[in-house]
Amino acid sequence: xxxxxxxxxxxxxxxxxxxxxxxxxxxxxxxxxxxxxxxxxxxxxxxxxxxxxxxxxxxxxxxxxxxxxxxxxxxxxxxxxxxxxxxxxxxxxxxxxxxxxxxxxxxxxxxxxxxxxxxxxxxxxxxxxxxxxxxxxxxxxxxxxxxxxxxxxxxxxxxxxxxxxxxxxx
Amino acid sequence: xxxxxxxxxxxxxxxxxxxxxxxxxxxxxxxxxxxxxxxxxxxxxxxxxxxxxxxxxxxxxxxxxxxxxxxxxxxxxxxxxxxxxxxxxxxxxxxxxxxxxxxxxxxxxxxxxxxxxxxxxxxxxxxxxxxxxxxxxxxxxxxxxxxxxxxxxxxxxxxxxxxxxxxxxxxxxxxxxxxxxxxxxxxxxxxxxxxxxxxxxxxxxxxxxxxxxxxxxxxxxxxxxxxxxxxxxxxxxxxxxxxxxxxxxxxxxxxxxxxxxxxxxxxxxxxxxxxxxxxxxxxxxxxxxxxxxxxxxxxxxxxxxxxxxxxxxxxxxxxxxxxxxxxxxxxxxxxxxxxxxxxxxxxxxxxxxxxxxxxxxxxxxxxxxxxxxxxxxxxxxxxxxxxxxxxxxxxxxxxxxxxxxxxxxxxxxxxxxxxxxxxxxxxxxxxxxxxxxxxxxxxxxxxxxxxxxxxxxxxxxxxxxxxxxxxxxxxxxxxxxxxxxxxxxxxxxxxxxxxxxxxxxxxxxxxxxxxxxxxxxxxxxxxxxxxxxxxxxxxxxxxxxxxxxxxxxxxxxxxxxxxxxxxxxxxxxxxxxxxxxxxx
Numbered sequence: 001x002x003x004x005x006x007x008x009x010x011x012x013x014x015x016x017x018x019x020x021x022x023x024x025x026x027x028x029x030x031x032x033x034x035x036x037x038x039x040x041x042x043x044x045x046x047x048x049x050x051x052x053x054x055x056x057x058x059x060x061x062x063x064x065x066x067x068x069x070x071x072x073x074x075x076x077x078x079x080x081x082x083x084x085x086x087x088x089x090x091x092x093x094x095x096x097x098x099x100x101x102x103x104x105x106x107x108x109x110x111x112x113x114x115x116x117x118x119x120x121x122x123x124x125x126x127x128x129x130x131x132x133x134x135x136x137x138x139x140x141x142x143x144x145x146x147x148x149x150x151x152x153x154x155x156x157x158x159x160x161x162x163x164x165x166x167x168x169x170x
Numbered sequence: 171x172x173x174x175x176x177x178x179x180x181x182x183x184x185x186x187x188x189x190x191x192x193x194x195x196x197x198x199x200x201x202x203x204x205x206x207x208x209x210x211x212x213x214x215x216x217x218x219x220x221x222x223x224x225x226x227x228x229x230x231x232x233x234x235x236x237x238x239x240x241x242x243x244x245x246x247x248x249x250x251x252x253x254x255x256x257x258x259x260x261x262x263x264x265x266x267x268x269x270x271x272x273x274x275x276x277x278x279x280x281x282x283x284x285x286x287x288x289x290x291x292x293x294x295x296x297x298x299x300x301x302x303x304x305x306x307x308x309x310x311x312x313x314x315x316x317x318x319x320x321x322x323x324x325x326x327x328x329x330x331x332x333x334x335x336x337x338x339x340x341x342x343x344x345x346x347x348x349x350x351x352x353x354x355x356x357x358x359x360x361x362x363x364x365x366x367x368x369x370x371x372x373x374x375x376x377x378x379x380x381x382x383x384x385x386x387x388x389x390x391x392x393x394x395x396x397x398x399x400x401x402x403x404x405x406x407x408x409x410x411x412x413x414x415x416x417x418x419x420x421x422x423x424x425x426x427x428x429x430x431x432x433x434x435x436x437x438x439x440x441x442x443x444x445x446x447x448x449x450x451x452x453x454x455x456x457x458x459x460x461x462x463x464x465x466x467x468x469x470x471x472x473x474x475x476x477x478x479x480x481x482x483x484x485x486x487x488x489x490x491x492x493x494x495x496x497x498x499x500x501x502x503x504x505x506x507x508x509x510x511x512x513x514x515x516x517x518x519x520x521x522x523x524x525x526x527x528x529x530x531x532x533x534x535x536x537x538x539x540x541x542x543x544x545x546x547x548x549x550x551x552x553x554x555x556x557x558x559x560x561x562x563x564x565x566x567x568x569x570x571x572x573x574x575x576x577x578x579x580x581x582x583x584x585x586x587x588x589x590x591x592x593x594x595x596x597x598x599x600x601x602x603x604x605x606x607x608x609x610x611x612x613x614x615x616x617x618x619x620x621x622x623x624x625x626x627x628x629x630x631x632x633x634x635x636x637x638x639x640x641x642x643x644x645x646x647x648x649x650x651x652x653x654x655x656x657x658x659x660x661x662x663x664x665x666x667x668x669x670x671x672x673x674x675x676x677x678x679x680x681x682x683x684x685x686x687x688x689x690x691x692x693x694x695x696x697x698x699x700x701x702x703x704x705x706x707x708x709x710x711x712x713x714x715x716x717x718x719x720x721x722x723x724x725x726x727x728x729x730x731x732x733x734x735x736x737x738x739x740x741x742x743x744x745x746x747x748x749x750x751x752x753x754x
Contacts, residue, residue, distance in 0.1 A: 062509050063347075063716030064448065066431035066456050067492040069364040069707070070520045074552055082439035083448065090445060147449055150723040 019045045021133035023051045026122050027094065032137025035167040037098045040135040043165075046106035052129050053098055054112045056121045057087050058149035093112060118151040123159040135165045175280040175355035184264045184301045190302075191260025194253045198548075201597035205255060224700075248519040255512040256306055263302070267295045286358075293352075293359015294706075297366075300342060301335075301705045309335040309503075332467045334498035339705055340463070343712020343732025364708020367495065368557040370703035374513055375564030376573050376696050381564060386478075389750065390518040393486045394449055397742055398522055401428035401476060401734050406533065408733065414726045416538045418447040420530045422454075422727050426734045428526050429519040430490030436553050437527050440544055441534040446725075453722030454731040456715060459490030462739065467501040473747070474667060477507035482750050486514020487741040489735055492711045495725055499704055506697050509704070518557055521567035524553035524638050573692040593680055593685035594651040602674030608646045610637075619668060627751050628664045640665045647679070653686040695703040705736045 024042040042070040044051050065076060097109045102109035112129075113123040126128060126134060139153060140146060157164060193199040204211035225242055232239040270291050279285040316328025327333070348350060352360050364590045385649075402423045409419025424437035434451050437443070443451075466488060470480040498512035531544045567573065595603075609615045619637035628635040635657075643658045643665065653659045665671070666679040723731075 058718075060449070060716070060718035060722065062444075063713065063719035064452055065435055065489065065712065066452050066719060067433040067459075067711040068430075068435045069367045069711060070429055070432040070491050070523070070555060071435055072552070072554075078552070079435040083445065083576055086445045106550045126320050145725060147446055148724070149718075155416070 002090060006124075018132075019043070020049055021127060022050045022052060022131040023125060024054055024129060024131035024134045025098070026105075026118075026134060026136040027053060027055050027098070027152075030137055030140060030149075031144070032140065032158075032167065032169065033094070034137070034170040036135050037101070039167040041098075041101055041105060041164070043109065043133070043135065044102075044105075044107045045079035046090060049107060051102055051107050051109045052125070052131060053095060053109060054114065054122060054125045055091050056118045057091060057097055057113070057115045058147070059116045060149055061087065081151075106139065118149060119153075119155040119159075122151070122156055124164065126160055131162055133163050134160060135167065137167050138169045157161055172279050172281060172564055173286050174274060174277070174291070175292070176275065177292065177353075177354055177355035178271065178472075179273060179353065180267055180274055180295050183295055184267030184269075184271050187260045187299065187302065188266075189263055190266030194260065195257040198251075200251075203249070206250065206307070206314065207249060209246075210249040212251065214247045217245040217247055227231065237558040257300070257552045263295075263298060263425070264299070264417075267299075270295070288360040290362055293356035293361055296353070296356040296359060297363065297706045297710050300346075300554075300709050301339060301702065303707070304339045304342060305335040305705060308338050312538055323674070327644075330468060330471075331464065332471075332500040332503075334500060334503040335705055336496060336503055336708060337438075337463070338710040340496055340712035343709045344460075344715050347713040347715070348717045360695065360710050360713050363713070365477045365568075366703045366707035366710065367492075370558060370700050370707060371513055371517070372560035372564055373696055373700050373703065374510060375561040376507075376568040376693060377510055377700075378480070378565055378568075379632045380569055382510075383514070386514040389482060390485065390515045392517045393482060393742065394515060394522060396478055396745075397486050398427045398519065398526065400427075400741075401738050402529070404734050405730055408730045409726075412730065415447065415533055416727065417431060417443045418451070420452050421447055422532045422730060424526055424530055425451050425455045426489060426731055426738075428523050429516070430459055432520070433523055433526065436523055437530055440531045440549065441526055442538075442542075447727070449719075450725045450727040451720040453730075454725065454727045455489050457722050457729060459488065459493035460715065460720070460736050462488045463493040463500060466497045466739075467744075468502050470737045472509060473670075475746075476503070476663075476667070477502060478511050479746050479750050481508045481511025482515065483743055483746040485512045485519075486746075487739040489731075491516050491519060495704060496708055499701075499708070510698075516526055517561065521558065522556045523555070524550045527553055568693075573696070574595060580586050592679075595682055597682065598674070599678035600603070600648055600651070601676050602672060603644055603648050606675035607648070607690070608673050610641060610644070616641075618670070619665070621666050622721070623664065626667070628660055630661060633659045635664065645669060647682055654684050659683050659686055692697070733745050 002102060003168055020043065021042050025037060040051060043049070062081065065079065068076065071079075077146065091113055095113070099109050099111070112125055122134070122136075136151070139150060191200075194203070200211075204214075221242065221244060228242060274288070274292065277288075279288070296317065312328045312333040316326040316333070319630050320326045331337075368545045381392045403422035405426050406419055409416075409422065414422075420441035421438050421443040422435055424433040424441075425431065427433070431452055434448065434455065438448050462484075467480075470483070475483070480501050481498055484494050488497055492514050494516050495509065498509040500527070502508035527549055529545055531546075534545055562606070610619050616637055619640055623636055623640065626635075630639065631685060639657075639661050643661045646658060647662065648655060653662070664677045666676045
């Protein structure tokens with residue numbers, strides 16, 4: 001029997017015991033990402049926090065030409081370009097939404113667009129940017145719609161050297 | 171950017187294969203090869219013992235008579251042939267790989283075309299190396315395990331699951347990309363797998379007679395026409411009923427209807443498919459394709475289908491074109507007949523592709539507000555499969571007699587005196603045929619034969635062959651020790667599939683058929699190369715199938731795909747069993 005989600009508190013905000021100077025918001029297009037963005041924007045302090053917005057395009061797209069062998073190279077190139085533009089467009093739209101919110105609140109915002117395995121890429125960004133806090137959305141429940149590009153939470157937690165905050169399910 | 175990766179891998183592969191060749195040639199691997207090829211080794215040992223005994227007897231007799239010892243020709247041995255073949259291929263491949271491997275280590279690559287083109291060789295060598303391991307090692311190993319487990323399990327798992335070099339190669343490709351990852355130095359070369367398959371199809375053009383191509387072509391146009399148009403139409407209807415987006419419906423109908431992933435790749439930009447729609451569709455098609463590659467050959471064997479029926483079914487019912495080739499070779503790994511039929515269907519599909527893309531583009535523009543019109547001429551030219559021209563060219567050259575003696579495809583060896591003495595049936599073959607013929611002339615045998623021929627519906631002239639034709643064919647075969655006509659060959663090939671037919675008689679029929687269909691050396695070489703080209707190509711294609719892509723199967727595409735894919739597979743099976751005759 002699936003476990004029912006337990007609500008820990010009425011207010012999803014953690015106690016504001018510290019304000020991160022560098023906050024890494026992880027976001028790779030899942031529905032929980034919006035909750036993570038909202039939480040990150042509430043935690044970030046205008047004029048103090050640098051909000052680094054890391055968006056990972058999952059590497060499942062690398063296998064999206066599958067085992068096609070009948071098409072000409074030009075058709076495959078056209079498909080590759082088309083998918084690349086689609087993904088870039090989707091990513092830029094998602095970035096723009098958070099950017100708008102951050103700018104409106106006067107929070108310094110910086111995007112980082114990466115391609116690869118989500119957990120590995122977040123770890124790489126965290127190692128390079130050295131954030132004080134990482135914020136991300138909750139993993140999707142089984143059966144929920146959307147692309148299956150689950151981030152390996154255990155790998156991320158084992159590799160991170162800073163606190164990780166997971167936004168509650170919206 | 172520098173593409174060539176400095177790695178000793180190519181050199182190591184070359185040296186390992188050279189060592190394998192040398193060990194085979196010197197006989198140091200006879201123990202291993204004997205373990206892998208039990209039956210060929212047993213025959214070899216028996217023939218060698220007999221030869222040694224004859225030599226001894228001849229020498230003793232000559233010594234007693236004071237004459238020089240008679241020279242006896244050493245018997246031909248399948249075991250020796252396979253060792254020699256492995257040694258030859260090993261020396262060729264190992265030599266080239268070793269030289270190139272040294273070159274890669276010594277050369278300082280600079281940006282440019284030379285660097286790009288040289289960077290593909292380690293990957294190609296990697297695919298060929300795996301093909302060697304699979305074909306020379308795993309294929310006989312699994313065959314042996316299947317036979318060894320038969321007394322315990324009651325069935326040969328390797329045979330039932332078609333665990334031959336083709337299926338194992340694809341599985342290893344899938345395993346490598348998902349578990350171990352493709353090494354960086356091999357990544358560029360692995361992408362050339364498509365080139366191997368296309369070259370294989372082009373070379374396949376040499377193996378058809380004009381009559382075969384005309385009949386198979388007509389059959390494929392009818393089957394593909396009905397099932398492609400039917401599936402596209404059904405997906406469009408279901409998509410509308412399920413309120414799927416127009417772009418999703420369009421891209422799914424291309425994938426489900428024509429040639430799977432290839433059609434999805436071709437149609438997506440034209441119908442403005444969204445990223446998630448592409449992922450769902452390709453995931454669904456790949457899951458179906460991989461499942462079908464295992465299920466189809468097993469069902470084909472259970473139903474006793476022949477090459478034409480199975481090739482037609484796989485060519486129509488399997489969604490994805492790569493798995494059509496895989497399933498055909500999985501069904502019939504040591505012959506090319508099923509592949510020949512299946513590939514005609516693949517070619518017909520890909521010729522349909524530009525037309526279907528145009529249809530869907532027009533459909534999308536009609537149903538989607540604000541959709542941009544596409545340039546129809548540009549789509550037709552861009553999507554035309556150029557490699558099909560190569561196939562046609564090879565077919566024309568072959569028909570003109572460039573590769574084979576004139577009349578080769580008309581069955582020259584049925585009527586002329588070209589069947590060599592050693593290819594004629596021996597006394598033991600005739601004895602086996604006589605015993606079986608006597609049994610089949612009995613009431614039970616005749617009834618079984620009659621039922622079998624009703625089920626097989628073998629065509630000779632304008633009618634179906636009967637049990638009487640089979641008995642006449644057997645009688646003629648005993649009298650002539652060889653096949654004398656195409657009809658006789660067709661009828662007896664069906665007779666050989668009669669359940670319960672004694673193995674010796676079955677072997678005799680197959681031997682006579684093989685002698686009649688004796689190929690020119692060039693054509694025989696083409697057949698051998700073809701098997702390698704497809705094996706290497708399919709290993710590489712296996713490496714393009716990622717679990718991450720498979721996992722995307724879901725949403726409405728999975729429901730629609732499940733319904734349409736099942737209907738297509740079952741519907742085409744029924745049509746093939748009812749209307750497609752076994753021999754063309």
